[in-house]
Amino acid sequence: MRRHFTFDCAGDTLTATLDEADGSTGLLIVSGGNEIRSGAHAGMAALSAAVAAAGHPVMRYDRRGIGDSTGENAGFESSADDIAAAVQAMRARVPALARLVAFGNCDAASALALYGPAAGIDALVLANMWTLETESDEPDEAEAAATMTAGAIRSRYLAKLKDPRELWRLASGGVDIGKLVRGLRQAAAKTEVTGLAAKLGQALAEMPMTAKLLVAEHDRTAMWFLEHWNSAPFAAARANAGITMARLDSGSHSFASAGDKAWLRERILEALA
Numbered sequence: 001m002r003r004h005f006t007f008d009c010a011g012d013t014l015t016a017t018l019d020e021a022d023g024s025t026g027l028l029i030v031s032g033g034n035e036i037r038s039g040a041h042a043g044m045a046a047l048s049a050a051v052a053a054a055g056h057p058v059m060r061y062d063r064r065g066i067g068d069s070t071g072e073n074a075g076f077e078s079s080a081d082d083i084a085a086a087v088q089a090m091r092a093r094v095p096a097l098a099r100l101v102a103f104g105n106c107d108a109a110s111a112l113a114l115y116g117p118a119a120g121i122d123a124l125v126l127a128n129m130w131t132l133e134t135e136s137d138e139p140d141e142a143e144a145a146a147t148m149t150a151g152a153i154r155s156r157y158l159a160k161l162k163d164p165r166e167l168w169r170l171a172s173g174g175v176d177i178g179k180l181v182r183g184l185r186q187a188a189a190k191t192e193v194t195g196l197a198a199k200l201g202q203a204l205a206e207m208p209m210t211a212k213l214l215v216a217e218h219d220r221t222a223m224w225f226l227e228h229w230n231s232a233p234f235a236a237a238r239a240n241a242g243i244t245m246a247r248l249d250s251g252s253h254s255f256a257s258a259g260d261k262a263w264l265r266e267r268i269l270e271a272l273a
Helices: 040-053 080-093 107-115 141-146 150-161 164-171 177-188 195-205 220-229 232-238 258-272
Strands: 002-009 012-019 025-030 058-061 099-105 123-127 210-216 243-248
Touching: 002 080, 012 040, 012 080, 025 040, 025 080, 025 107, 025 258, 040 058, 040 258, 058 080, 080 099, 080 107, 099 107, 099 258, 107 123, 107 195, 123 258, 195 220, 195 232, 210 220, 210 258, 220 232, 243 258
Parallel strands: 025 058, 025 099, 099 123, 123 210, 210 243
Antiparallel strands: 002 012, 012 058
16 A cells, blocks of 8 residues: 655655555665655656565655655755654654665765664665765766766776777877877876765765665766775775675666666665565
8 A cells, every 4th residue: 555644854844655565674765866756757656666565665755845845955965854754754654664774876875874874774775876076965967977987087098998990090190199198197096085975985984784885887976986985085984894785787877777677676675685
């Protein structure tokens, strides 16, 4: 049975949907960006139905200022109260709940890494974590897509060096040397870990619960996360025995294809088992 209800959050009213099931381990879905709780093309609604059919109650909600909820949309870094209120609301609506797993994609994954441990969540599934600073309070996927990581640039140049046609272009003067030099400088640059990325590195290093990291390997947001994840400042996070990672050979940020959706569903069911 699917039920809709509201709950309080810091004086505002948040709207939620609960897909009921008999299991004592439940899933809380936190939406990313300015996405409403049904998800892109109703993807989160479909995921909720599938997980509930497997025996796990699932709740999703609109944070303040999004969808059917009241209040001001202050961005994911201001959503600690929303997450905590959602956890309380789900535990109140599902009194048999013994274990709660939370899932988020993009900035929702980042918000859960920052605020999930204090909210009473037992385990996390974090997909394509957002690690970039933007001028606005919301992540800009276009900005991530327009900016290649140093690792991606290195991979691109290595591929060119293996291509005889590219070597001929270089030898015959068909390559813009200035552009080549700039690209090589970017490829050699060390990844800077500051601001949001630094906070996430510390949060993952100190994560007190199990966390499964999911990455669509060819998605630019995920590529930036991996660039930070593999950097020296994230060494303590990589050493956290409670954190595991699963990689998908896909460039879909929202796990759009049928195969990607099935893969995501199976990873979430593993975390709920």
